[in-house]
Amino acid sequence: MRVAVHYLPIVLIVIVWEAVSRFGIVPTRSLPSLTSVVNAWIELVASGEMLANAAASIWRGGAGLAIAILVGASLGIAMAWWRPLRMLVNPMVEALYPLPKSALIPVTALWLGFGDASKILLIFLACMLPVTLGAFNGARGCEHVMVWSARALGAGRLRVLWDVVVPSALPELLNGIRTALALSFILLVSSELIASRNGLGYLIGSLGEAGVYDAMFAAVLTVAFLGFISDRVFQRFSQWVLRWRA
Amino acid sequence: MIEVEGLSHTYRTPDGRAVSALDNISLTVAEREFVALLGPSGCGKSTLLYLLGGFLPIERGVIRFNSTPITGPGPDRGIVFQHFALFPWKTVRGNVLYGLEKMGLPRADREARAREFIEMVGLSAFADSYPSQLSGGMKQRAAIARTLAVDPGTLLMDEPFGALDAQTRTQMQTELLRIWRRSPKAVVFVTHDVQEAVYLAERIIVMSARPGRIKAIVDAKFDREDPQLVRTQAFRDRVDEVWALVHDNTAEAR
Ligand SMILES: Nc1ncnc2c1ncn2[C@@H]1O[C@H](COP(=O)(O)OP(=O)(O)OP(=O)(O)O)[C@@H](O)[C@H]1O
Numbered sequence A: 001m002r003v004a005v006h007y008l009p010i011v012l013i014v015i016v017w018e019a020v021s022r023f024g025i026v027p028t029r030s031l032p033s034l035t036s037v038v039n040a041w042i043e044l045v046a047s048g049e050m051l052a053n054a055a056a057s058i059w060r061g062g063a064g065l066a067i068a069i070l071v072g073a074s075l076g077i078a079m080a081w082w083r084p085l086r087m088l089v090n091p092m093v094e095a096l097y098p099l100p101k102s103a104l105i106p107v108t109a110l111w112l113g114f115g116d117a118s119k120i121l122l123i124f125l126a127c128m129l130p131v132t133l134g135a136f137n138g139a140r141g142c143e144h145v146m147v148w149s150a151r152a153l154g155a156g157r158l159r160v161l162w163d164v165v166v167p168s169a170l171p172e173l174l175n176g177i178r179t180a181l182a183l184s185f186i187l188l189v190s191s192e193l194i195a196s197r198n199g200l201g202y203l204i205g206s207l208g209e210a211g212v213y214d215a216m217f218a219a220v221l222t223v224a225f226l227g228f229i230s231d232r233v234f235q236r237f238s239q240w241v242l243r244w245r246a
Numbered sequence B: 001m002i003e004v005e006g007l008s009h010t011y012r013t014p015d016g017r018a019v020s021a022l023d024n025i026s027l028t029v030a031e032r033e034f035v036a037l038l039g040p041s042g043c044g045k046s047t048l049l050y051l052l053g054g055f056l057p058i059e060r061g062v063i064r065f066n067s068t069p070i071t072g073p074g075p076d077r078g079i080v081f082q083h084f085a086l087f088p089w090k091t092v093r094g095n096v097l098y099g100l101e102k103m104g105l106p107r108a109d110r111e112a113r114a115r116e117f118i119e120m121v122g123l124s125a126f127a128d129s130y131p132s133q134l135s136g137g138m139k140q141r142a143a144i145a146r147t148l149a150v151d152p153g154t155l156l157m158d159e160p161f162g163a164l165d166a167q168t169r170t171q172m173q174t175e176l177l178r179i180w181r182r183s184p185k186a187v188v189f190v191t192h193d194v195q196e197a198v199y200l201a202e203r204i205i206v207m208s209a210r211p212g213r214i215k216a217i218v219d220a221k222f223d224r225e226d227p228q229l230v231r232t233q234a235f236r237d238r239v240d241e242v243w244a245l246v247h248d249n250t251a252e253a254r
């Protein structure tokens, strides 16, 4: 019930959308009616096109993000723990941070072609930054008395990293991962629009070029929905992981 | 046995200032001795405990622990921190279990021991609560249980009862003495409460204001089994004496 109330504004937009196109206020060329979009969506699913392209996209996004999380989290925590690494990596992070990551799309395409690998590399490179920064800041914020506690209770130096530094870093790390998740969708779709022969981004682009606008909208909505769901699920997961917080 | 010789410590702030916290401290704590550390706020009591714990690098002087200089922290020296330092992502039970896991105790023993100590500090009903769900005094008791459960040979306690109400405090004092008798160990106990120091400790080290130096060492051997102890004249005289020493310290700092 509360969920229904929460998303009421979206229901309103959907109603307005349907009304606007049905009464011809906006030409269906620019905004196809919701019913035709839904029909197009069903057709895309039935033909297997939707699933094939979605699978390709999810694989790329998931793989890129997973590697980014693994490498970024390890790197960030190692940087907090070990000064020389921090001095080596920090300037690179600072230099890369303001770069619009979409500028790398042609670069990774040049290196690795139009297939999965270039997308995975792109998403990995871009998503690693917020994850690394989150892990780094979180680990640096770890109170030293907490580390001392663990040491005095018999934990070895390295063990403390896993037992104390990692959990202390979790709140900021999860925040970084959430940013990375959003970033991965942006880069996934834009790279597939520009340099790909399949995937949801490619589907949107090719349907748009072919003038099949209701199907194009169906693909756009699918991406939006996937982005929304993954963020919600991730938020839930974060809340569960951080259930110890007040 | 703990031997401290000529120990000094200087903190460096990030902007490069040097803060002298301890100056030329020498003391010994015998094998099974209960020592209290008294002194005005900021005189370096916590710092001394951190050095004994092996958490801070020793710059000047030595600390020997059973004749070997200490080089780092270890489970032979348990510590209760002034600000508890519980693991916020673990429940009370999880916190108490942590040290027991590191000891390599079998699971059933760990659980039983954790339960025993959580009960001792009166937190059985909160064993599955996270620290963020506890009051200050409850957190303090959880921290005490966590440290006592591993039964360290030396106990370093930094105002361990500071956040407790008078009644709980008395209870915890009794429990601590009971544990100390049952499993004798060296205890270094920091407190602001003169009466508590005289009641618990066999020897009281009074420190002067920053930089911390040892101002006086007072014997306080009493029969703690005597329920009337705190009302005896000898006890009250000792409290007054120590109080005067501490008070004098505070005046000096102004
Ligand atoms: N990390 C630090 N950096 C700089 N100075 C510090 C640091 N920690 C403590 N000090 C200084 O060292 C001195 C001793 O601090 P310490 O915490 O040992 O005092 P204390 O006797 O435990 O005080 P309290 O009774 O208030 O707990 C203080 O004057 C404090 O300003």
Ligand SMILES: [Mg+2]
Binding pocket: B045, B046, B047, B082, B158
């Ligand atoms: Mg202190």
